Structures are given as structure tokens and as C-alpha cells.
Amino acid sequence: MKSQPNHPFFEVSNLTFRFDPDQDPVLKNINFVINENENILVLGPSGSGKSTLAYCLNNLYPSSVDGIMNGIINYKGFALTSFEPGEVNRKIGLVMQDPDSQFCMLTVEEEIAFVLENIQFPRSEMEERMDYVLDLVDMLPFKHRLIHSLSGGQKQKLAIACALAMEPELLILDEPTANLDPASSFELVQTLKRLKNNHSFSILVIEHNLDNWLEIVERCIILNSEGEMFFNGPPSDCFNNYAKELASEGIWLPRSIGAG
Numbered sequence: 070m071k072s073q074p075n076h077p078f079f080e081v082s083n084l085t086f087r088f089d090p091d092q093d094p095v096l097k098n099i100n101f102v103i104n105e106n107e108n109i110l111v112l113g114p115s116g117s118g119k120s121t122l123a124y125c126l127n128n129l130y131p132s133s134v135d136g137i138m139n140g141i142i143n144y145k146g147f148a149l150t151s152f153e154p155g156e157v158n159r160k161i162g163l164v165m166q167d168p169d170s171q172f173c174m175l176t177v178e179e180e181i182a183f184v185l186e187n188i189q190f191p192r193s194e195m196e197e198r199m200d201y202v203l204d205l206v207d208m209l210p211f212k213h214r215l216i217h218s219l220s221g222g223q224k225q226k227l228a229i230a231c232a233l234a235m236e237p238e239l240l241i242l243d244e245p246t247a248n249l250d251p252a253s254s255f256e257l258v259q260t261l262k263r264l265k266n267n268h269s270f271s272i273l274v275i276e277h278n279l280d281n282w283l284e285i286v287e288r289c290i291i292l293n294s295e296g297e298m299f300f301n302g303p304p305s306d307c308f309n310n311y312a313k314e315l316a317s318e319g320i321w322l323p324r325s326i327g328a329g
């Protein structure tokens with residue numbers, strides 16, 4: 070789909086979200102743009118609304134989860150809510166914090182096949198695509214394994230492979246390295262970096278561990294504990310100008326940036 074002229078790839082305007090009409094909003098008046106092929110890191114203390122923001126961007130509220138959303142999320146100039154859920158899932162890949170909640174099938178192979186069938190991927194090319202995405206995340210040896218027998222990190226890699234299988238235009242990763250060891254975390258970032266050499270897609274990653282991601286992110290968005298956005302800009306600006314605020318929100322600088 071072509072973008073509407075003069076509209077950014079993704080645009081969030083005055084986004085406010087509450088789970089309950091009687092409660093304070095979890096996200097308050099959030100505004101930002103995601104450009105094509107841009108990589109953005111979302112930071113914020115626990116409970117600041119990062120996962121809620123990811124779900125809003127994936128159009129899960131209010132269609133699949135109860136909540137009241139005000140404001141606008143536009144994709145290529147069109148309201149996200151005007152798209153069919155299947156269409157959104159294909160263009161915007163979401164890897165949730167708890168990968169188990171995303172799986173529908175018993176085996177690794179069946180799970181990827183299920184994803185590909187949902188997007189009506191040609192059956193004759195399915196095996197090749199399946200092996201390609203599993204290999205990208207070092208999961209090819211586990212192709213015939215039962216999902217419940219995988220470790221937490223292996224499940225996370227499978228969820229990422231499922232999202233990549235759809236060749237999303239925006240990939241949202243909610244704490245993708247939470248269950249990975251340092252070597253696997255590093256390798257995941259390198260894999261995404263390599264992929265982006267051949268495919269154009271944007272990444273919005275929610276993380277607490279910044280070190281690995283600074284290599285590929287161009288912009289940081291920081292939410293505070295009130296669910297407000299207090300920074301949106303290049304990582305170097307954020308670390309140079311907001312070190313104290315970040316520390317008070319429980320976000321610490323990687324030494325590499327703090328020193329620069």
C-alpha cells in the first residue's frame with residue numbers, strides 16, 4: 070500500500086488510553102512519528118505503559134482487549150482502526166513479552182506454517198520460508214520440537230521467527246531479550262541488523278537493557294511512571310541531557326553513551 074501524500078509511515082497523535090473509564094489513563098497524550106525503516110527504542114519504568122503502547126500500535130485495543138483509546142494512530146495516512154485485523158497483523162508484527170500467549174499450535178513447524186497459512190503464503194514456497202526464518206534465529210534444529218518443550222529463550226526466538234515470516238513493515242518487539250543470554254541477545258540484534266540490509270522495515274523495541282540496541286536505534290522514546298512521554302529524540306541527546314531524570318525513573322546509562 071502506498072502512503073497518502075505528505076503523511077508519515079506511522080503517526081501517533083494525542084493517544085490516551087485507559088483500561089477502565091473510572092481510572093486514570095495508563096497512557097497520556099502520546100505523540101510521535103515512526104518513519105519508514107527507522108529503529109526506535111521505547112524506555113520507561115515498569116508500569117509506565119510500554120506494553121500497552123505496543124498493543125495500541127498493533128490495534129489490539131479495543132478490538133481484542135477491553136479499553137478506551139482516544140486519539141489517532143495512522144498507518145500511511147489511514148486510521149489503523151479502519152483496517153481488518155488480519156491486514157494489521159501482516160503489516161505490523163508484534164512479539165509479546167510472554168511468547169507463550171502468542172502460540173496456537175503444538176510444534177515449531179506447525180506454528181510457522183499456521184502463520185504463513187493465515188497470510189495465504191503460497192504452499193509450494195512454505196517449507197523454504199519456514200527454514201529461512203528458523204535459520205535466521207538459530208532455531209532450525211528445533212523445527213520438529215514440541216513448543217512446550219522449548220526453553221524461554223527458544224520460545225522468544227520462535228515468536229520472532231513467526232513475526233519475521235510475515236515480512237512486516239513495522240516489527241514491534243516487547244522485551245525480546247528478556248529470556249535470552251547475553252550472547253543470544255547480541256546475536257538477535259546482529260540478525261535484525263543483517264536483515265535490514267536486505268529488507269526495509271521499521272523496528273520499535275521495548276527494552277530495559279540498552280547496550281545491544283544502541284547499535285541500531287536512531288531514536289529513543291521515554292515514558293515516565295505517569296504514562297507521559299518525556300523524551301523523543303536521538304539516543305545521544307537523551308543520555309547527555311536527561312541522565313538524572315532517567316536514573317530517577319530507574320533507567321541507567323550504558324557506559325559507552327554516558328561517557329560520550
Ligand SMILES: Nc1ncnc2c1ncn2[C@@H]1O[C@H](COP(=O)(O)OP(=O)(O)OP(=O)(O)O)[C@@H](O)[C@H]1O
Nearest residue numbers: 088089095113114115116117118119120121122166
Ligand atoms: N488488562 C489490564 N487491566 C487493567 N490494568 C492493566 C491491564 N494491563 C496492564 N494494566 C496496567 O497498566 C499499567 C501499564 O502496564 P504495561 O504492561 O503497559 O506497563 P509496562 O511499562 O509495559 O511495564 P513492564 O516494564 O513491567 O512490562 C500498569 O499499571 C498495569 O498494571
